[in-house]
Amino acid sequence: MTDTERSLVIVKPDGYARGLTGEVLRRIEAKGYTLVALAVTTPTREQLAAHYAEHEGKPFYEPLVEFMSSGAVTTAVIEGQECIKGFRSLAGATNPTDAAPGSIRGDLGRDWGEKVQKNIVHGSDSPESAAREIGIWFPGL
Numbered sequence: 001m002t003d004t005e006r007s008l009v010i011v012k013p014d015g016y017a018r019g020l021t022g023e024v025l026r027r028i029e030a031k032g033y034t035l036v037a038l039a040v041t042t043p044t045r046e047q048l049a050a051h052y053a054e055h056e057g058k059p060f061y062e063p064l065v066e067f068m069s070s071g072a073v074t075t076a077v078i079e080g081q082e083c084i085k086g087f088r089s090l091a092g093a094t095n096p097t098d099a100a101p102g103s104i105r106g107d108l109g110r111d112w113g114e115k116v117q118k119n120i121v122h123g124s125d126s127p128e129s130a131a132r133e134i135g136i137w138f139p140g141l
């Protein structure tokens with residue numbers, strides 16, 4: 001098959017705490033993507049420093065790492081043709097206020113007035129990012 005890709009998805013601590021893991025996985029499966037790996041874990045700062053290296057030094061970096069290490073998350077590897085772009089479309093815009101209705105962030109998220117946007121999900125943004133991120137969260141894959 002052409003263009004078969006894998007993407008790393010995280011249901012962030014806000015989504016996990018609100019019981020939205022099932023809803024996010026439901027949308028991924030309903031779209032037709034395959035779940036390849038699934039785990040519940042509380043991220044370490046080391047994992048997050050590697051995962052969010054591109055954002056180091058930005059104003060929201062420390063709040064982001066603090067938020068992401070604040071509780072359990074669900075990590076998943078999904079698979080399907082162009083699933084990187086496809087999942088980011090399912091997720092919607094970074095700012096949940098801007099995210100279109102119908103998207104995960106648009107339907108389920110909002111701005112809480114904090115230094116970091118708590119926007120329910122992460123999805124890899126390129127094949128290179130996906131390979132790097134899958135190596136961080138699922139080193140056995």
Ligand code: IDP
Nearest residue numbers: 060064093094115116117118119121122123125
């Ligand atoms: P993405 O998750 O849509 O790919 P990125 O730009 O990679 O967005 O940013 C990573 C995460 O950092 C976002 O999902 C969000 O939680 C947070 N974030 C990004 N930009 C801002 C901002 O301008 N203010 C507050 N939080 C932000």
Ligand code: MG
Nearest residue numbers: 122123124125
């Ligand atoms: Mg990103």
